[in-house]
Amino acid sequence: MGMTMSQKILAKKAGLASVQAGQLIEANIDLVLGNDITTPVAIEEFEKYGFHQVYRKDGIAIVLDHFTPNKDIKAAQLAKRCREFANRYDILHYYDVGAMGIEHALLPEKGLVAPGELVVGADSHTCTYGALGAFSTGFGSTDMAAAMATGKCWFKVPSAIRFNLTGTPSKWVSGKDLILHIIGMIGVDGALYKSMEFGGEGLRHLSIDDRLTVANMAIEAGAKNGIFEVDNVTLAYEKGRVERPFEIFKPDEDAVYEKVIDIDLGALRPTVSFPHLPENTKTIDEVGDVKIDQVVIGSCTNGRISDLKIAADILKGHKIAKNVRCIVIPGTQQIYLDALHAGYFDIFIAAGCAVSTPTCGPCLGGHMGILAEGERCVATTNRNFVGRMGHVKSEVYLASPAVAAASAIEGKIANPEKY
Amino acid sequence: MTAKGIVHKYGDNVDTDVIIPARCLNISDRKELASHCMEDIDKDFINKVKPGDIMLAGFNFGCGSSREHAPMVIKESGISCVIAKTFARIFYRNAINIGLPILECEAASEAIANGDEVSVDFDTGMITNVTKNETYQAQPFPEFIKEIIDANGLLNAIRKKQ
Ligand code: SF4
Numbered sequence: 001m002g003m004t005m006s007q008k009i010l011a012k013k014a015g016l017a018s019v020q021a022g023q024l025i026e027a028n029i030d031l032v033l034g035n036d037i038t039t040p041v042a043i044e045e046f047e048k049y050g051f052h053q054v055y056r057k058d059g060i061a062i063v064l065d066h067f068t069p070n071k072d073i074k075a076a077q078l079a080k081r082c083r084e085f086a087n088r089y090d091i092l093h094y095y096d097v098g099a100m101g102i103e104h105a106l107l108p109e110k111g112l113v114a115p116g117e118l119v120v121g122a123d124s125h126t127c128t129y130g131a132l133g134a135f136s137t138g139f140g141s142t143d144m145a146a147a148m149a150t151g152k153c154w155f156k157v158p159s160a161i162r163f164n165l166t167g168t169p170s171k172w173v174s175g176k177d178l179i180l181h182i183i184g185m186i187g188v189d190g191a192l193y194k195s196m197e198f199g200g201e202g203l204r205h206l207s208i209d210d211r212l213t214v215a216n217m218a219i220e221a222g223a224k225n226g227i228f229e230v231d232n233v234t235l236a237y238e239k240g241r242v243e244r245p246f247e248i249f250k251p252d253e254d255a256v257y258e259k260v261i262d263i264d265l266g267a268l269r270p271t272v273s274f275p276h277l278p279e280n281t282k283t284i285d286e287v288g289d290v291k292i293d294q295v296v297i298g299s300c301t302n303g304r305i306s307d308l309k310i311a312a313d314i315l316k317g318h319k320i321a322k323n324v325r326c327i328v329i330p331g332t333q334q335i336y337l338d339a340l341h342a343g344y345f346d347i348f349i350a351a352g353c354a355v356s357t358p359t360c361g362p363c364l365g366g367h368m369g370i371l372a373e374g375e376r377c378v379a380t381t382n383r384n385f386v387g388r389m390g391h392v393k394s395e396v397y398l399a400s401p402a403v404a405a406a407s408a409i410e411g412k413i414a415n416p417e418k419y
Numbered sequence: 420m421t422a423k424g425i426v427h428k429y430g431d432n433v434d435t436d437v438i439i440p441a442r443c444l445n446i447s448d449r450k451e452l453a454s455h456c457m458e459d460i461d462k463d464f465i466n467k468v469k470p471g472d473i474m475l476a477g478f479n480f481g482c483g484s485s486r487e488h489a490p491m492v493i494k495e496s497g498i499s500c501v502i503a504k505t506f507a508r509i510f511y512r513n514a515i516n517i518g519l520p521i522l523e524c525e526a527a528s529e530a531i532a533n534g535d536e537v538s539v540d541f542d543t544g545m546i547t548n549v550t551k552n553e554t555y556q557a558q559p560f561p562e563f564i565k566e567i568i569d570a571n572g573l574l575n576a577i578r579k580k581q
Contacts, residue, residue, distance in 0.1 A: 024561065024563045024564075037444045037486065038485065038486065038487065040447065041487055041488070041491075045574055048574075049574040049575070049577075049578055050578075066444075067444075067445060071445075072445060074445035074446060074447070075445045077445075077447065078445060078447065121485075122485055122487075123484075123485050124483065124484050124485040124509055126485075138485040138509050139485060139509060139512060139513070140485055140486075140487035140490075140509060140512065140513035140516060140517075141487040141513075142487060142513065142516035142517055142572065142573050142574060143512065143513075143516055143573070145574060146516075146573050146574060146577055149577070150577065154563070154573075188432060188479060188482060189432075189478055189479040189482070189505060189507075192479065192505060192507070192508065193508050219509075222479060222482065222507060222508070224508055277432060364436075364441040364484070365436075365440070365441045365442055366441060366442075383434075383436070383483060383484075385434045385436045385437070385483060386434075386436065386437055386459060386460070387436055387437065387440055387459050388436050388441075392459050
């Protein structure tokens, strides 16, 4: 029986000729990731069970991004725990304040993920790297402890939904609109336990940044992973970043999918997800009059350079609306520098935005832009659950950077098409 | 292995942000962390819950972040088992990895009411509603997962093998 891309990678890493959906396997990993919230729990477990060695010091990435620069004393204690562990075991890919960025923006940028690799991470958005043709998925801290100690992880082989992309998206439609559209269509558990596999001739219109955004939110449809076919766009991105050899896995011609869904990129509209679930989507033409208090442009979903560029293009020469706060957070130090040199910060600051050092910050209601009771925020982040960005009676509307920037100018959810 | 207790019932898509809000994730003491369990949807949960009680929910329980703090605080609060129509996958594996038994059973989720007394036999997957005198059949754990649960978690299981 034919295998999907995800199944082929898992079979290879488990040392098996083939695998089937539902099979429980143990596979060798290429990289395990943790952050400042999940790593301390993993360290505690690692030590409690008496492990004294990590499987490979260049096979672990620890990124302090959620509550850093330390938001309070408790967060500082957690960061210190990570730092001490990284030093003790000489962890090669350790990123602290000054070097760190949001983990899922940082790892691809640093060339730590290549096509065909198996990456696991104690963060649900580890699924982001499927954009590069890797199998990557999130898990918990106990898994992280086990993976750091053994270099292995258990998996239940997933079945898959195949998305065939066709057509050309219009200028204001991005990867964010595509994935919000899909989640609106299949629901927050529409791909539960499954892989979302993306291919088709429309793929060539999606930049790596777009693909990273799409794969990032696969988890918001309940998926185990999202994965894109590797093409010239992928190879051009990896050139100069990844020196080690890597393998490209294509789905078998006779791969078995639970469902095949065709999507015409040309028919998509800018899309917004209303509180309190990512599946509550409306197109920009249906949103109505929604006044807002805050805009956040950043996160592992949309804090990359192309996201900042489109926001800057729209904000150029405009001021943000009275009584609206707009917070811009570049995803990594490199993105920060690139945006600075491109002059985007001049535009943001002239428009009245606050620009921050890289951090997850407000995305998970950590710091740097928490909402008060009754406040509404348009965010380029990935979750709009109850209380996600602050008070349980605050509201988060998920959108692309273009919609977010236009909304900052108008003080309500706005269509970017007129800018 | 069995569990028996009073049911605390919730709806669909209970996410990890309401099980344990991110604002609490800087707390490393487990008892203190557990005192915030479910507080954003059920302020009273932590006062009501008794050791051995059972949590019941609809579809996609535990969706959202990978924080292991979520099954951890549920276990710490005294809950002996979570039954739902379906679980979000990271929550599912986290619960198993820390030795919190969980079962998927649509019939049980439909029929059992908040406050019912329920017992669960994990070896057979049989769920018994003592209050209503009904039974519901869930899939028992596959052998691989049973080993982890029986060892009270993944790391114990790995240690045993080494
Ligand atoms: S930016 Fe938000 S979603 Fe992404 S890793 Fe940070 S907290 Fe998680």
